[in-house]
Amino acid sequence: MLRSTLLKLSEHKGLAHWVTTNGTTRRMSHRFVAGETLDEAVAAARACNDAGMAVSLDCLGENVSTIADAQKARDTYLGIYDRIAQEKLNANVSCKLSQLGLDLSVEFCEGLVMSIAERAAASANFLRIDMEGSVYTQRTVELVKRVRAQTPAVGTVIQSYLYRSENDIHDLLSYGCRVRLCKGAYQEPTDIAFQSKADVDGNFVRLMRVLLPSGFYHGIATHDPRMIAETIRWAAEKRISKDDFEFQMLYGIRADLQRRLVRDGFHLRIYVPFGMEWFPYFMRRLAERPANVGFFVRNFLRG
Numbered sequence: 001m002l003r004s005t006l007l008k009l010s011e012h013k014g015l016a017h018w019v020t021t022n023g024t025t026r027r028m029s030h031r032f033v034a035g036e037t038l039d040e041a042v043a044a045a046r047a048c049n050d051a052g053m054a055v056s057l058d059c060l061g062e063n064v065s066t067i068a069d070a071q072k073a074r075d076t077y078l079g080i081y082d083r084i085a086q087e088k089l090n091a092n093v094s095c096k097l098s099q100l101g102l103d104l105s106v107e108f109c110e111g112l113v114m115s116i117a118e119r120a121a122a123s124a125n126f127l128r129i130d131m132e133g134s135v136y137t138q139r140t141v142e143l144v145k146r147v148r149a150q151t152p153a154v155g156t157v158i159q160s161y162l163y164r165s166e167n168d169i170h171d172l173l174s175y176g177c178r179v180r181l182c183k184g185a186y187q188e189p190t191d192i193a194f195q196s197k198a199d200v201d202g203n204f205v206r207l208m209r210v211l212l213p214s215g216f217y218h219g220i221a222t223h224d225p226r227m228i229a230e231t232i233r234w235a236a237e238k239r240i241s242k243d244d245f246e247f248q249m250l251y252g253i254r255a256d257l258q259r260r261l262v263r264d265g266f267h268l269r270i271y272v273p274f275g276m277e278w279f280p281y282f283m284r285r286l287a288e289r290p291a292n293v294g295f296f297v298r299n300f301l302r303g
């Protein structure tokens, strides 16, 4: 109930404006967001690299409504690759198609993605296309396959809560596509998505077992100790090397687990979001863990 309310509120423009301009809530966002500027994100990425973790930088934003805003997002991403190279960071880039104009036109969006993926390829880097709500799934998979047919520098994300995900994984693997596997962060109806944690987790394990032996370098993105333990156990059983996949976690979540994975010699990438448009991302993080809400309300009341 609380989760679905928070996810609905994450789309509320008026609330977004109030929360992102309020000093207290802006400070609180730093729990999950590296900052509002690329400089702050670079500092966070540097700290991750120094602790033995790779990074994926995401300039937050979604559902742009003008061509100019989508082009501005494209330019920001091109600049991030330049900065990664200048700073010699161990980092790639994640972005959302609705930030690159998918709501305006698939062809237009694809052109922007292609130019970002080409820049990624030119700097021996990588572009990860995040997966958004299910209204975008088909278009995202199709677009990523077309771009992947042109360059190996692009990959995407599959969510274990969707029934369709196993088919999508086989489809993407037939294009040699690298996949980030996660559980899924949006509110989806029962006719297309598992609702119980046990079912989502069960599918996560099934999909992990399809991805890991596929011969491509995938990301297992979770903070769930049971999913992580099962991945480690199964990879060892199948003699899949630690170098053949990476774990991924979000900035600010389960730092204890992050350190433990690095100590145990696993590759770990931290998703480092930054930018002014942090409200929907922040609300999804609150929705994932009801205990976060109490923590934020107490901090807000303290000012």
Ligand SMILES: Cc1cc2nc3c(=O)[nH]c(=O)nc-3n(C[C@H](O)[C@H](O)[C@H](O)COP(=O)(O)OP(=O)(O)OC[C@H]3O[C@@H](n4cnc5c(N)ncnc54)[C@H](O)[C@@H]3O)c2cc1C
Residues within 6 Å of the ligand: 129, 130, 131, 132, 157, 159, 180, 182, 183, 184, 185, 186, 221, 222, 223, 224, 225, 248, 249, 250, 253, 254, 270, 271, 284, 285, 286, 288, 289, 292
């Ligand atoms: C690198 C990365 C990229 C992602 N990209 C996408 C994407 O493109 N599309 C998409 O739909 N989703 C994405 N997600 C979010 C994902 O789908 C889940 O919503 C999120 O990771 C929580 O699921 P979990 O696997 O951690 O398991 P859960 O069962 O939700 O949580 C397991 C444990 O992790 C900890 N935890 C989880 N979330 C939080 C939180 N917000 N605050 C504090 N502790 C928490 C708690 O200890 C919890 O008990 C991504 C996640 C990661 C790690």
